[in-house]
Amino acid sequence: MKKFAALAFLIALQAHAQSNEKACSVFSRISTILKTRHYHPKPVDDSLSAYVYKTVMNQLDDNRVLFLKDEADLLETHKYQIDNYINNGDCTFFTDFIATYKKALERNRQFVEDIAKQPLSYTTKDTIFYSKKNFPFHSDPEKIKNFMRKRITYDVLEDVAMLSKNKDSLKQHLDKLFPLSQAKITDTYLCRINSLLSPSEGFENSMYNRFYSVFCSYFDPHSTYFNYNEKQSFVSSISTENYSLGLYVSQNDKEEIIVEEVVPGGPAYITKKIDKGDKLIKLSVNNTDYTVSCAAMETINNIVYSDTYKTVDLTLRKKDGSLYTVTLEKQVMKADDHSVYSYILGEGKEKMGYIKVPSFYTAMDNETNSGVADDVAKEVSTLKKSDIKGLIIDLQYNGGGSMDEVIRMAGMFINYGPVSIVTDKNQTYNTIRDYNRGMLYNGPMVVLVNGFTASASEFFAGVMQDYNRAVIVGSTTVGKATMQTILPLDEKSQTDFVKVTIDKFYRVSGKSSQYTGIVPDVPLPFVFNDMLPREKTMPTAIKNDSIDINVRFTKMADDAIKKAIALSKTRTGTNKTLNKLIDINKQVDTFYKTDKKPLPVTFDSVYADAHAMDKLWKEITAELEKETNLTVNTDAGKTGNADTDAFYKSVNEFKVKSIKADPYIYESVNILKDLSNYKSR
Numbered sequence: 001m002k003k004f005a006a007l008a009f010l011i012a013l014q015a016h017a018q019s020n021e022k023a024c025s026v027f028s029r030i031s032t033i034l035k036t037r038h039y040h041p042k043p044v045d046d047s048l049s050a051y052v053y054k055t056v057m058n059q060l061d062d063n064r065v066l067f068l069k070d071e072a073d074l075l076e077t078h079k080y081q082i083d084n085y086i087n088n089g090d091c092t093f094f095t096d097f098i099a100t101y102k103k104a105l106e107r108n109r110q111f112v113e114d115i116a117k118q119p120l121s122y123t124t125k126d127t128i129f130y131s132k133k134n135f136p137f138h139s140d141p142e143k144i145k146n147f148m149r150k151r152i153t154y155d156v157l158e159d160v161a162m163l164s165k166n167k168d169s170l171k172q173h174l175d176k177l178f179p180l181s182q183a184k185i186t187d188t189y190l191c192r193i194n195s196l197l198s199p200s201e202g203f204e205n206s207m208y209n210r211f212y213s214v215f216c217s218y219f220d221p222h223s224t225y226f227n228y229n230e231k232q233s234f235v236s237s238i239s240t241e242n243y244s245l246g247l248y249v250s251q252n253d254k255e256e257i258i259v260e261e262v263v264p265g266g267p268a269y270i271t272k273k274i275d276k277g278d279k280l281i282k283l284s285v286n287n288t289d290y291t292v293s294c295a296a297m298e299t300i301n302n303i304v305y306s307d308t309y310k311t312v313d314l315t316l317r318k319k320d321g322s323l324y325t326v327t328l329e330k331q332v333m334k335a336d337d338h339s340v341y342s343y344i345l346g347e348g349k350e351k352m353g354y355i356k357v358p359s360f361y362t363a364m365d366n367e368t369n370s371g372v373a374d375d376v377a378k379e380v381s382t383l384k385k386s387d388i389k390g391l392i393i394d395l396q397y398n399g400g401g402s403m404d405e406v407i408r409m410a411g412m413f414i415n416y417g418p419v420s421i422v423t424d425k426n427q428t429y430n431t432i433r434d435y436n437r438g439m440l441y442n443g444p445m446v447v448l449v450n451g452f453t454a455s456a457s458e459f460f461a462g463v464m465q466d467y468n469r470a471v472i473v474g475s476t477t478v479g480k481a482t483m484q485t486i487l488p489l490d491e492k493s494q495t496d497f498v499k500v501t502i503d504k505f506y507r508v509s510g511k512s513s514q515y516t517g518i519v520p521d522v523p524l525p526f527v528f529n530d531m532l533p534r535e536k537t538m539p540t541a542i543k544n545d546s547i548d549i550n551v552r553f554t555k556m557a558d559d560a561i562k563k564a565i566a567l568s569k570t571r572t573g574t575n576k577t578l579n580k581l582i583d584i585n586k587q588v589d590t591f592y593k594t595d596k597k598p599l600p601v602t603f604d605s606v607y608a609d610a611h612a613m614d615k616l617w618k619e620i621t622a623e624l625e626k627e628t629n630l631t632v633n634t635d636a637g638k639t640g641n642a643d644t645d646a647f648y649k650s651v652n653e654f655k656v657k658s659i660k661a662d663p664y665i666y667e668s669v670n671i672l673k674d675l676s677n678y679k680s681r
Helices: 002-037 046-061 069-076 082-088 093-117 141-161 167-172 174-197 203-217 228-232 297-305 372-384 403-411 456-466 559-573 576-593 603-610 614-625 646-660 663-679
Strands: 224-227 247-251 257-262 279-285 288-291 311-317 323-329 341-345 352-356 391-394 417-423 429-434 445-449 471-474 482-488 496-506
Touching: 002 082, 002 093, 002 203, 002 496, 046 069, 046 082, 046 093, 046 203, 069 093, 093 141, 093 174, 093 203, 141 167, 141 174, 141 603, 167 174, 167 603, 174 288, 203 224, 203 496, 247 297, 279 297, 288 297, 341 372, 341 646, 352 372, 352 663, 372 391, 372 403, 391 663, 403 417, 403 429, 403 456, 417 456, 445 456, 445 663, 456 471, 471 559, 471 663, 559 663, 576 614, 576 663
Parallel strands: 352 391, 391 445, 445 471
Antiparallel strands: 224 496, 247 257, 257 279, 279 288, 279 311, 311 323, 341 352, 417 429, 417 496, 482 496
16 A cells, blocks of 8 residues: 555656646746747846746745745745746646645635635624735744635625615624625635636646746736637627627636626617626526636626527626626627718718727728728718718727728828838837828817827827827727737747737837827826726736937828817816816725725624725716716718618617717817818918
8 A cells, every 4th residue: 555655646746747847838838939939039047037926926825825934935946046046947836736736725715614604703803904015924824814814704794784775674684694795705705715626627737827927927918828728718709690698708807707898789778777897796698607706707607608508697796886787698899880980970070080990900800891990981981971061080999900900990090201210129110101191081079088099099190199190089008009910939849829929010200109009199187097007007018119210201280270279278178077087086096005904803893994996986876977968960871771670779779868968079070160260260
């Protein structure tokens, strides 16, 4: 028996050694690609090691409630050695991380199981302390267990608090509600730990993948590693051939599943209940409930996006805390003829064209075999027939896409000349030019941007701003002026890939929007603006700089633009809706940026904490749903037969409502009127 046990142990050691050897090979190839292909390669040295160690440790145990001090000390011995391990082809250090992390998770699972066996008390004198600085690691495992007991008690009280806004009723039934929530919360904790212990890719591989991705992110936040399954799992846009609930979901930084988008005309949209930002609590299919806080993201995606489950019950929670359930039956979603769409805003002699560009897709992405540039050209031609006096290009929430398409589209609105300078790791400058003389549209223009406008969208806005071609309106953009490509680590196996940053874009002025973003000519308030994850908030982002290069280009006269900007700033300064948004942002900043006071773990305190944002969320929702008196001509923008087709009717209804409720579009129309009136003098 002893010989058998010894043999099993030896085989296990050999398996670990082989896995570590393979991991080291992958690590080495990732390092080689990044050092040879990255736009701004960094040395693989102690700084990289410290970054990788710190980032991985924060991902594994951000709140210092997993590892004990002696375990953390063991792992810290590798803090400045990871670069040496990679260079020397020695990745035995993985054994320490894998074994220690697994041991800590199993210990915490036992803690939760012990806590679950005994009824918790909600009348203790416990207090939860908050800090933006890391707490020290505990030496005594009982201290971790005690913290987990307090944290679980808090979560149970919060779960009860979110059941209703009738506090008195909840307190009256607390004796019955509390144990029910305790069972649910402890089950969720156990499920999370078990998911971490048994990830779909395997425990060891999950640790390897974590290190690979963090290693890549040291070079810049857009460089990353993914295996074959991760590469294939990118969610494609809904097509006419797929059944769909008509919504997209994503995971936020709190590991909550959030509704990212409600698709116009789809089952979710038709309910008139589900909104962007709603939190998914539970899914029920085929008499089986899936608690979202526990179920793996791939399980959620399978239920939401696959054709297998036709009818799904969703339980969601609004941002104001209200809970609701809807039953959705998947249907075949029809695709719009164009991703780009247009409308005519206003009436009579003050009609303005409006074109929404959701993304810079290419012909390969679109079933019509036309890219975004061609689609925009078609919409412009249609709008010109209505004798529009100005044009709005809406790039809000446009995260970018094809650079070829945006270069073509920028050329439609300038006479001719350079549109950008591209440089690679060798600092070789390549000027990108529009060689086509003339403009598809030469009238007044406004380009709308916000804190989600990125990459190719920023490129377009920058060209329009540098040429004085348009007034840029909205909030400062993301600040991404780099381009990535996906490379396989091994051409033969095609199992491991690296997305690596290879180029950087500069504006024709020699400046770059990298890191700083496009600063609008007319800045307008945007809810949660200061909390958005822009490039400058990412610690390894490539910094902003300028190049001393003489690129000749002809700017348009800016007298009308300067006058329109001045008038707009005066007008927006007294706009009640915009001023209300400024006030809301101040409240949001105070709520989220102020250090949180210690919180007693009592029902009254937890209830107040859980519902602290309810009133503010109501104010936000009320302001964002207010409709202006803007006239929207649906004939110009409708697709299909919107009079008889229910799907297209709901799509147009959604788009029109979005336009009317957008104060930035309303102000853009006013700016176009000022530009048009100035030119007509």
